[in-house]
Amino acid sequence: MIRYKLWVWVLCLVFPTWVWAENETRTCTSFTQQGRQVTFHLADSAALQLQLCSSSVVKIWFSPDGQLQRRNASFAVINEELEEVGTIHVDEQAACYEIFTPKLRIRVNKSPMSLQIFDKYQKLLFSDYADKGHVSEGTKKVEYKVLRRDEHFFGLGEKAGKMDRRGESYKMWNSDKPCYSVVEDPLYKSIPFFMSNYRYGIFLDNTYKTEFKFGTESRDYYSFEAPNGEMVYYFIFGKDYKEIISQYVGLTGKPIMPPKWALGFAQCRGLLTSEKLSREIAEGYRKRGIPCDIIYQDIGWTEYLQDFEWRKGNYENPKKMLSDLKEMGFKVVVSQDPVIAQANKKQWEEADRLGYFVKDHTNGKSYDMPWPWGGNCGVVDFTLPAVADWWGTYQQKPIDDGISGFWTDMGEPAWSNEEQTERLVMKHHLGMHDEIHNVYGLTWDKVVKEQFEKRNPDRRVFQMTRAAYAGLQRYTFGWTGDSGNGDDVLQGWGQLANQIPVMLSAGLGLIPFSSCDITGYCGDIEDYPAMAELYTRWIQFGAFNPLSRIHHEGDNPVEPWLFGPEAEKNAKAAIELKYRLLPYIYTYAREAYDTGLPIMRPLFLEYPMDMETFSTDAQFLFGRELLVAPVVKKGARTKNVYLPEGTWIDYNNKQTVYTGEQWTTVDAPLSSVPMFVKQGSIIPTMPVMNYIHEKPVYPLTFEIFPAQEGAQAAFTLYEDEGENLGYQRHEFVKTPIICSTLANGYELTVFAREGKGYTVPGPRNLLFRIYSAKAPKEVTVKGKKIKKTKPERLEENLENDTETVAWSWDKEAGICSVRIPDKGVDEQLMITFK
Incomplete structure (x- = not known):
């Protein structure tokens, strides 16, 4: 015993x-x-x-x-x-x-x-x-x-x-x-x-x-x-x-929807903290016709953390700068940190007197926190209810000046990792730091969002955060922090590849709206031509981030035109692709709000019984219809891709077809990202603009990849005002579209718009591009034959002429195009084969 x-x-x-x-x-x-x-x-x-x-x-x-x-x-x-x-x-x-x-x-x-x-x-x-x-x-x-x-x-x-x-x-x-x-x-x-x-x-x-x-x-x-x-x-x-x-x-809780402009591209860098540089970047984008919606200001936009005052010497007239950038179609987003610098004497003494700082349990005083920027700070205790209005008053100042949102940075809080056990003496209103640490950023984001909505009624908050806990989707969006190779930026291919599963897993954790730091953030860029290939592949992946932000540390500029003509051309093409796909993306943004499902999806989310999808970490679905396989290896001009069940079409050329449930190697030139659309899909697109809704009224194009005979392709387009909270009040319209494949052609049904509280802003055209191996003989709308014209003529004056009804056949491309005005009522089109 x-x-x-x-x-x-x-x-x-x-x-x-x-x-x-x-x-x-x-x-x-x-x-x-x-x-x-x-x-x-x-x-x-x-x-x-x-x-x-x-x-x-x-x-x-x-x-x-x-x-x-x-x-x-x-x-x-x-x-x-x-x-x-x-x-x-x-x-x-x-x-x-x-x-x-x-x-x-x-x-x-x-x-x-x-x-x-x-x-x-x-x-x-x-x-x-x-x-x-x-x-x-x-x-x-x-x-x-x-x-x-x-x-x-x-x-x-x-x-x-x-x-x-x-x-x-x-x-x-x-x-x-x-x-x-x-x-x-x-x-x-x-x-x-x-x-x-x-x-x-x-x-x-x-x-x-x-x-x-x-x-x-x-x-x-x-x-x-x-x-x-x-x-x-x-x-x-x-x-x-x-x-x-x-x-x-x-x-x-449901994820909040971002403003529509937030789904465009954004530009940032670590030292983008001046009016002069902001204006130069804005001019650079507009001069080159590269779409961009947002310019960020990083941590140094204020003299002190976190007084929300524009840094003197860096900004001559911030209100005018914001107004001028708005005229150019740019929104400005500024950073927040959750601390008050001791050098910011007036605000620090105010917060200390009011008891708004996290305490040091050993002495009962405000905790003295070393901070990566601005010296030692007091950590604001967002678990204390009284802090909310105090913080909201401060953060409203730049909003009143004309900024459009915040990114809440370093809310872990920074410099309090596992090894920094000395931080565990911090005492918050709701508990000791070992209990509150993981929810600290969440409590901050809750205050930011609720104070924004309190002071800016019926306006969607834009807030992108780094540190959070479960439930963050009710308050904020996300980004994946400081990736990239800090030792050698040119060796950042592994970090680029890793961002695919990182972001897919984030989506499964109910962060459907997120971004990586496109370029990887870390590492000094000393040789821009040598960086061009990696930069191009970052941009191509980043175009499929729900939120797309180009960002790099320090004063490393990372605008597309700095990496040479070829990189600029390829980057512009990838960015333009995202802007074309905005109606598709925005429809899935609504689905994310309704269901929590991410826009970037691991394959097993749609194909749960296919165990091969468990290891497809280098590719993803973008919605249900599109499959994207970014190139993440240096020098690679091919990509090994797994296509799940069904028939898949190369989205880049529309004519190459693949059978699913197998791996295949596809071409992947530097000019494009491998991308596939499933047979039986409809993809809504819009014209490329300098920024989202530069033109409030525009034609919609529906790319139709017909299903097999006897089956249907379907899509329901979602539209709303884009910046207010009407989406939570069910103020939107939906347009269901179904294309049935028959033995002798296609029956295309556009159903009347459904919904209330939102009206399409003006007359517009609908253009249907049907990818077909068979030549059509005739096209009818509501039983009446419509005229046939040449492909190059069909799209003439598409933005202004909302009376013409016509169709064309491009034999070489295999595209039957039909143009009709969007009247918001039931329309039935028949495309009959020869």
Whole structure:
């Protein structure tokens, strides 16, 4: 017996996770019930509470002491009653308790106590591992779950490395990681939500430095743990990833929509902090006809952090500058930091006197925070309610001057990474820093957004943030921070490649509107011709970021025309492509608001049963219809691409066709990004402009890639005012379009506009380009033949002549084009083959 105890003691020293043995076998002895909640009581005074948020979402709370009390309400979850669940019945059996819903069978085994969740067909979805499902040691709590041999995991928000998380471990601790590596963890944001291919998701609602280990300790289990706080998590079942995400949206809230102009291109650099430089960049874009909507001002736009006053000497007349740039079609976005510099004596003393700074727990004074810019600072305590109006008054000053938005930078807060344990003495109004750290940026972004909307009624906020927690989608958009190779900017190809899975994972974490720093941010650019190829490939990838911002550190200029004529031409082409696709992008922006689904999508989101898509980290879907495969290797002029089921058409030439469910190598010249459209798709486009809605009225072109005979291609165009909050009041219009492929031609139906509260701003034309291998004989509109004209004549005066009805056939390109005025009513077109 002595030898056995000694052997167990040795094993516990060697394998610390075996502390579960000291908890002895937990036995469930009884349960109590109140409304949606069923609490199971254990012999050791612990408790396991299950709350049915819906028939497929279960809140799970394990409490070692049985108290079931939270210090702070959830920062992320805003709704736990997703649907009516009726009367909950607990079926007690000799060995277990069971709860049935229309979608789930939930079992709590009595001894040893363990939790298992099955679908309604009795397939096991989720299970505690053996008798160590719920383990506690002091304040630390660990959940161990069964790991299947074929189980894969996706999510956790903005994380580096491969999208499939199996075999890796991750921490949640918002960290300032300049020039981060392609596998570095943790990064700037903490979103403890992941999904399994076993059709469930887990959201761990704990703000401490939680950790996820997806099979790194055993091939039989995975785990998630918290060093402190409550072990509260949500089990979310869905038939696929989309359904899981939609229920996560139900828990944590819908993403806000950006202003339409925010979906254009933006220009920035680290020292873009002057009126003179801003005007020069604006002139450079307009002179060359390269579309651009936004010019950013980085941290040095103010003399002091964070007084929101224009820096004297850098800006002669900021109001006039903003007015002049507005006339040119530019919006200006300025940075915020969440601190007050001690050198900013007046504001610092004001905040200190009012008690608006985070305190030093050791002395009760305002915490003295070293800061990367502007010297030591006080950290503003955004968890204190009184701070909101105070901050809102300050941030309104540049808004009144004419700026259009903010980017909230360094909200981790900066210089408080894992190794800086001295920061843990910070005390916020709502708790010590180890609890508040990961939500600090979230509380700041909440104040920025709510104060903006309070003082600027019915106007969409633009706020792009670096550090955040789950639920950020209610307040802000995101960017992926300081990527790139700081040692040698020309060796940043790996960082470029890594941004694809980083952004795709961000989208799965409910950051549908995000950007990377196009060019990578890090590294001095000393040889612009040598950088031209990498720059071009960054731009081509960045064109498919929902928010596209060119940005680099210091005084490294990164405007397209600096990298040589070829790079400028190729960059311009990529930027123009994004502007053409704006009607398509904006329609998916609305879908993101409605459903939480990102615009940039991993292939498995649309093809969940195709396991080959689990490892397609170098490509993505852009909406449902387009597949994009950016080139991310130096010198590469081909790209190995996986095309899922269906038939795919090369979007760059419209005539090359590929069969799906296989890998293929395609040409990838420096002038374009490999891009494919699925057969049976309709893609709405618009004319390229210097900036979004430079012309408020413009023709819409619908590229139609007909389905197979007997099938349909469909798209529903979404339109609204673009800058107000009408989208939340259902003030918009939608235009459904269906193209049916018949044995003898195509039937194209344009349905009457649906909706209210928004009116298309003027008469316009609709142009349909149908890519067809067969030549049409005639085209009718509402049964009447329309005239045929030459392709080059069809689009003449397309912006002004809204009376002409005609069609053309381009035999060489295989395009049948039809032009009709948009009257907002039902239209039926028949294209009949010869």
